[in-house]
Amino acid sequence: MPNKPGKRATVHDIAAAAGVSRGTVSRVLNGGYVSATARTAIERAIREVGYVPNTAARNLVMQRSQAIGFIVLEPHSLFLEDPNIGGIMLGANSTLSAADYQMVNLVVDSERDTARITRYLSGGFVDGAIIVSARSHDPIIQVVGGLNLPSAFVGHPRDLHPDIPYVGIDNLASAEEITRRLLATGRHRVGMIAAAVDRDSGADRLTGFRRALGPLFDETLVAEVPLYDFACGAKGMRTLLERDPDIDGVFAASDAVAAGAIEALREAGRSVPGDVGVVGFDDSSWATRTRPNLSTVHQPADDIGAHAADMVLRQLGGEQIPEQGLLLPSPIVWRASA
Amino acid sequence: MPNKPGKRATVHDIAAAAGVSRGTVSRVLNGGYVSATARTAIERAIREVGYVPNTAARNLVMQRSQAIGFIVLEPHSLFLEDPNIGGIMLGANSTLSAADYQMVNLVVDSERDTARITRYLSGGFVDGAIIVSARSHDPIIQVVGGLNLPSAFVGHPRDLHPDIPYVGIDNLASAEEITRRLLATGRHRVGMIAAAVDRDSGADRLTGFRRALGPLFDETLVAEVPLYDFACGAKGMRTLLERDPDIDGVFAASDAVAAGAIEALREAGRSVPGDVGVVGFDDSSWATRTRPNLSTVHQPADDIGAHAADMVLRQLGGEQIPEQGLLLPSPIVWRASA
DNA sequence: TCCTACTGTGTGCACGTTCACACATCTGAC
DNA sequence: GTCAGATGTGTGAACGTGCACACAGTAGGA
Known part of the structure; x- marks a missing residue:
């Protein structure tokens, strides 16, 4: 039972348990020079205590939120009707969570919410954004272009900023x-x-x-x-x-x-x-x-979401996305109606 | 343009701008004795600089994550097919975001992922959880019962722990x-x-x-x-x-x-x-x-989600939920097929 | 006059982590 | 025998916030 209701283990606790200092523990967690003996002792302690790093503390010092916004510019009702959005969401979510990022959903019902999104996007709540269903001339495009936020669009409105990548089908x-x-x-x-x-x-x-x-x-x-x-x-x-x-x-x-x-x-x-x-x-x-x-x-919704997430993740990794956009193959499925 | 790429305003900045100390700024944000003059000066500074409190720092000191897990115990494919889950999600999300909580999606595909969920739930990543699609005898029920985590079930498996509220229809x-x-x-x-x-x-x-x-x-x-x-x-x-x-x-x-x-x-x-x-x-x-x-x-999916979120929120507010569960009205809609 | 209560404000500490730096030890080459 | 470089470790500072505490001023009652 690693779960004591009141307290959670910290780096200090496992440092004490392993007979080393906080710094060494941090190094086995994040990479750096650590001796084999120290490493095994620390790993054992982590396992025994069931230690999980505190996200808030880490985010604070790293100056990031470890969250990606998934912004859907559709009324709630259309969100439910659209057969693709669910798949895109799932695809993005699994890629993101594999990279230890949280996905924060934001369904924007009214077009006039742009100010609210802007505040959210620039407020440090998210490290990046995936934007679905933007149309040409949507003000959000200018906003995201102005912000320096790693992001990707699903679909490709005509007037997209050349620096912002998109993913979709042709x-x-x-x-x-x-x-x-x-x-x-x-x-x-x-x-x-x-x-x-x-x-x-x-x-x-x-x-x-x-x-x-x-x-x-x-x-x-x-x-x-x-x-x-x-x-x-x-x-x-x-x-x-x-x-x-x-x-x-x-x-x-x-x-x-x-x-x-x-x-x-x-x-x-x-x-x-x-x-x-x-x-x-x-x-x-x-x-x-x-x-x-x-x-x-066939529209590969799952893949679209995964690729959009991947694009954001790559920008977060410092990579400059070379291609402007990505059009995924959308094969024809021939059944019986024609 | 309140958005300078590199830096974000902190309490210190607006304290300096308003000619007071950090403590006073914190008090106008969170309530406490503040003079009218100080308050207006601070509010003006906040508006001018476009200050938004740093979530990570706040979470760290408050010992919480300000996030609620939305856990769906279904394979991905069923998640997409189920006509209700989308509505429940949307309902929960809007209630949660109105209370400044983030919703973190967790779609659990395999039943054996219980260990992973347990770690997640007890790891301080979320302050509460909404659990959808649990079945009777699902191990997750025991886990959540043992954890001391504010939570709510959507649906009501027979063997639910008496302290955990549920919401559903009859x-x-x-x-x-x-x-x-x-x-x-x-x-x-x-x-x-x-x-x-x-x-x-x-x-x-x-x-x-x-x-x-x-x-x-x-x-x-x-x-x-x-x-x-x-x-x-x-x-x-x-x-x-x-x-x-x-x-x-x-x-x-x-x-x-x-x-x-x-x-x-x-x-x-x-x-x-x-x-x-x-x-x-x-x-x-x-x-x-x-x-x-x-x-x-008629199944009021949206309301179900909203009520589940509300139950978690109320527990978070220290309230002891009196009723064990809530069954929402599900009226009959009579159309033409019978 | 003194004590108490209330209002208002500033300061230090803690939250748990990462990073830069200082320091230690060991190797091998000149 | 000294210096350089690699490897390994501990310590202090900082991230931005909330809260407890100390303190100052004011007012009212005995």
């Missing part, structure tokens, strides 16, 4: 590729349900779709909806069917949107993939919930 | 109630897809179902499946249809299970709610994704 190329795959199945009237085009991911997916179609691109076959969700997907699909009943292929901006589209198609008496081929994006849990299962773009 | 009563509602729609052959009966929530929901049926209870109309998920729901439904093709009502242990059941019913050519009435549990995002939308039990 939404544009992936959208283009999956649209091509859809066209290759012999479809002739292919439309898109574009969601959240005010966000970089949404805009990129639309641009990718446009590129894949090239001269065949037809403005009327794009239905824009505000959110990446089921209801918007159903609404978007109804709009497309209205505009062109002969539509035979749909690229949905996310799996949730695709699920909504499939529902609307079923209601309209169309079969999937018989009458209409549908592809999604994200490879979230939606993809295997729909019937038929979705053909989609 | 799975048994709610299951009983929604089954009664289902029976009241005129169904005569009502079955259940029971999931995760090795967990307290799963076992309670089954017991509630049994109670509602009373003497009508028929063992053959219960299909047990391992997980609260879509695939298990579909499988469970097929089993039930096989055992009794005349089944006309189903209580699914969760919304995901219900969604799977609806899918299986559709494949078998049954209409919902025409041929078979289906009810779920959780009121998660699944509930409005299925067609028809699910009648289900």
Whole structure:
């Protein structure tokens, strides 16, 4: 039972137990010249007493907090809906905790909280930050650029400061590729349900779709909806069917949107993939919930989080990140919906 | 620009700026006798310099970490799937951060990590803990009971230490109630897809179902499946249809299970709610994704998290929690699936 | 006048750690 | 035999804060 309610062992205690001074104990903990005999005696004492260094004391003298902020710029409700954020969080968390860093969550609901974040970021509460869901022209980008805080963005807003690294996937190329795959199945009237085009991911997916179609691109076959969700997907699909009943292929901006589209198609008496081929994006849990299962773009959320954490950690280690950003591979997963 | 890269203002700086001593500054920060003139001068200095107290130094002298552990005893994959954990986390996080506490996430994948958690909990890294998803006979229960750490459980395993408070919902009563509602729609052959009966929530929901049926209870109309998920729901439904093709009502242990059941019913050519009435549990995002939308039990995840955090906070404030546990209301949401 | 109570302020110490420095010992080379 | 370099160890100072204590001034009552 190493746990005595009132007191915790300190370096002094184990120094006394091992018959050495505090300095030597500190050296076996942090590296330095220590004799073999002293080292073993100290290690034994540490084990016996169950000593764990006091984080607060260490942080105080080292002038750091050993914490990384995980800042999500989304309303609470979207935070829960988004199939990727959870994975990104988990990926970042395991990388961070392996390096003995704590992850501090900060969900920012209102855009006007920028002042509060700034104070938090510059207040020494965190040694670094991972910022998720920032959009182009988000004031947070300027703030983080001005601060000298090791940080990484998940996703890549256009106007990112050149010194701040980002990690994400190539939404544009992936959208283009999956649209091509859809066209290759012999479809002739292919439309898109574009969601959240005010966000970089949404805009990129639309641009990718446009590129894949090239001269065949037809403005009327794009239905824009505000959110990446089921209801918007159903609404978007109804709009497309209205505009062109002969539509035979749909690229949905996310799996949730695709699920909504499939529902609307079923209601309209169309079969999937018989009458209409549908592809999604994200490879979230939606993809295997729909019937038929979705053909989609796999988004490696876990890896994205891990890499973002790694980038922050490397900067903390004094390293200058050479590449400006990192785009992880996002392979196409071809299932039955197209 | 209060942010000078190298240096941060300390109590000394603002004491000098205001023409008083450190002690007086500390008193305006933490309460005590301070003259009006001194107070205004100090407050002005604090504002001008943008002073924020150093957390590490404060924690060191106060002998605390100002952090609360949020411990989830689930594999990573289940953590993402579970529709409630995200909400609980968010609820706990906002209550905690309002009280200036940090939330430290700890997802424990393997059950054998108990030693690591014990070390963490007793190591002074956290001042308290919120523990989610513990099951009866989980060793963590004994550990936390032995430690003298302010904590709260989400859910209520049978063998909980009497001093440790819990917060959750009454799975048994709610299951009983929604089954009664289902029976009241005129169904005569009502079955259940029971999931995760090795967990307290799963076992309670089954017991509630049994109670509602009373003497009508028929063992053959219960299909047990391992997980609260879509695939298990579909499988469970097929089993039930096989055992009794005349089944006309189903209580699914969760919304995901219900969604799977609806899918299986559709494949078998049954209409919902025409041929078979289906009810779920959780009121998660699944509930409005299925067609028809699910009648289900609303689980107030956000409130659960907030209350758990509050319980820990109150213990930290020296309060002895009088009630042993708290069961939050979980109202029935009646939609179209039954 | 003296004692007590209250308000207000400054100072020293402690919290547990790391780091720089001083000091000690041992080796080998000139 | 001395000097240089490597290896090993102890000590003091500092990190920034809160708290206990000492002290000063004021007011009121006996």
